[in-house]
Amino acid sequence: MRILIVEDEPGIARFLKQGLEEEGFAVDVAATGPAGLAQAQAQPYDLLLVDWMLPGLTGLDVCRQLRAQQDQTPLIFLTAKDTVQDTIAGLQAGANDYIKKPFHFEELLERIRVQLRPAGGPSERFTLGPIVLDVSTHQVYKDDEEIALTQKEFALLEYLLRNKGKVCRRQSIIENVWDIHFEYNTGVIDVYMNALRKKLKITKDDEFLQTIRGIGYVARD
Amino acid sequence: MRILIVEDEPGIARFLKQGLEEEGFAVDVAATGPAGLAQAQAQPYDLLLVDWMLPGLTGLDVCRQLRAQQDQTPLIFLTAKDTVQDTIAGLQAGANDYIKKPFHFEELLERIRVQLRPAGGPSERFTLGPIVLDVSTHQVYKDDEEIALTQKEFALLEYLLRNKGKVCRRQSIIENVWDIHFEYNTGVIDVYMNALRKKLKITKDDEFLQTIRGIGYVARD
DNA sequence: CATGAATTTTAAGTGAATCTTAAGGCGGCT
DNA sequence: AGCCGCCTTAAGATTCACTTAAAATTCATG
Structure with a gap:
């Protein structure tokens, strides 16, 4: 299972990458909005973890652009913003879930598994x-x-x-x-x-x- | 779109039913765990909204039983319990999402739409x-x-x-x-x-x- | 119910893409 | 050098999809 993390804070990105790799996922990291979008378009991923605030394009923009291109890869927002309006905007843009920082890694992991579950047969x-x-x-x-x-x-x-x-x-x-x-x-x-x-x-x-x-x-x- | 609410507090149940019906959903309500389970088995629903604490069977039990019967209807937990362990337990039992009370109705609505989307959401x-x-x-x-x-x-x-x-x-x-x-x-x-x-x-x-x-x-x- | 039109499925001939065979050439190994 | 095994190419065999027509089924209508 391949996961792309789009996150500009190196500390968080490293923490996530390491934790997910220990769980057996193949993880790539992009540090800016445009880089993340390009990477997601370039290669097929099973799941995208996207920060809300990013240099260049916001996570919301990244999500919208991918969905506009018929890319249905599951996408989870990872963010400090926690107003209801933002949650709604994120989900309306086509995100599949929305986790507020600070979060527990265990919960993130389980929400990732939920998203990968309906994909049925593991896409080998x-x-x-x-x-x-x-x-x-x-x-x-x-x-x-x-x-x-x-x-x-x-x-x-x-x-x-x-x-x-x-x-x-x-x-x-x-x-x-x-x-x-x-x-x-x-x-x-x-x-x-x-x-x-x-x-x-x-x-x-x-x-x-x-x-x-x-x-x-x-x-x- | 048919939704079943399993919730024992009449006030919340009524509030949800009314709100969702105004949004065009067909809503049924069950007040206890066993009643909810029976109702979900009796008729096909597009989505289940299940309270965590219920008389008879807990929401977790209801979810587990349905999943054990290969019922893949999207299920969202609606609960005051907010420890990480409970969230994880709920998702592992086969739930698709988990909303903590108190919640904003708008957010619930959007999360419901996310679950229904693959079966016929806005992007049709x-x-x-x-x-x-x-x-x-x-x-x-x-x-x-x-x-x-x-x-x-x-x-x-x-x-x-x-x-x-x-x-x-x-x-x-x-x-x-x-x-x-x-x-x-x-x-x-x-x-x-x-x-x-x-x-x-x-x-x-x-x-x-x-x-x-x-x-x-x-x-x- | 019976009839006819439209849709769906079956079946068969044809042609093109893929698979296999075969043969000559090239390069490494003793 | 000489043998053996791999690379490369091309031609023959085969499989699979395209196409068409006709049979079976469904659906609407009188």
Whole structure:
């Protein structure tokens, strides 16, 4: 689960990032309104935590702009403002929840879980350097640009990313991606690795998809 | 929109009922935990407003029982208890929000709207390039010209637009648009996509409704 | 109820995209 | 140097979606 924090006070941002990472979330931080908006547009997140008062754009502006672009990512405001008018304005702008500072981390955590809950199946996502693979929507991005992959290309990349850092033997790949369980001598894997590297523009210098001669392949970042 | 209030203090119950009815909601009231539970099970509601302290069963018990029966109706706790432990317990039990008394009616109203939003809030209009789909009036326009769609055509387009930018798998489409929950292989989706593209005059060059071979379709602009 | 029109679903032929096979070339390893 | 294994490309096989037409169902109407 990926969370973006948009918060300008470094102390609070650090505290949140650390706490959420300990809970197993992948956390990015943006320090200004425009930076947060750009980041949220660039990559898919599962949840946004947005401070109300921000340099550049207010949190309210960020929220409005995202919703205007049909971005329905759950968004929780995190703020010292606690007048009723502000709460209402925030929720009307399309926010999903609103927590007043000072807050207890436990409560924030639970409210985050509530927002992620209705998303149903956990949207499985894997990353490899600049590459993001979303299993549920069958989409792949490199540097925030969407890359169109065919079924087999996607399945192969998914298998390598699920085993990131581990060397995958050719035999395992054939069994898991092609579902062939007898000995089989073929060049399909080579052909597909070639297609993947081409589409993802991975050069020989990159080490994202390495060949292990005589064994198989590894994905590492 | 139907709301059930479970609250034992007659004054508060009456105040809420009147306020919500003025906003156009259909409101029922139950005064005890067991009565509320029975009422919620007997009829479908769009939202439950539940007091924490109730005679018979606590609000927490009511919430737990409903969730245990796979009832996912949005539920908001309404309570004087304001310790962090209680908030967390409430959210963990499956509640969607938690408002502390005393609260402003305006804030409650907005939080109710947030919960109802995904099921039909204010943003009932979707756009895709020159195409506009209005859910509430069941109308579709392209370049300000109205296009007549049948029910299934409309439902399919609505589903794709609600998930704009995300790839929709054939399986998800069959489940959400046709409400078929077992495996089913058929060509209906193809036929309807064809009809949609024809009526909306979408050519192969347009990328509004793209096919993802082997997976499904995406709407993008 | 019976009829006809509109909508929804099934079915089949066609064509294009994807998958697989195969072969030549290149580079590392012994 | 020579072998083996990987890369690359292109052509054949196959799968899947598009398209059309006809059958089944639903809906409104007399």
